[in-house]
Amino acid sequence: MNQSKKEPIKNGKIWIVFGILLALITPWYFPKSFGEILIYGIPLWAVIIIVASILLSAFLSYVIRYHWTIEEENEEEEAKGAN
Template identity: 65%
Template structure:
């Protein structure tokens, strides 16, 4: 699983998913004055936004861990090559 990491800015699929998650977080698609039904005294849309925020955090964590090319990794790899 030694997959080469790339810059995520060049991956269109990552940006599309990120745009969808941001659309879920923004409450523009809820009807005006929408607050019912209430769950535990909280409007339903608040749970949707909280869930989308957690999804955004998980997705950004995935991008940073598996897709992001860090300069330190390049420098460490070059140093190891120089030592051999």
């Protein structure tokens, strides 16, 4: 696993997914009819925002876990290289 990690800020695919998820949690562009459609008593726009918020949280966790270069990882790799 000598695959070098790219910082998330330099990865365009991550930014595209962030943009889509952030657009989904912004309610002011939803049509007015979304307020009339109810799912278990909750307006459709609210359901979309709740689901998108959960997806955003999961995606942030994924990015931090697998794409973020942490100093501890760098120190461990340097220690292994010194041995």
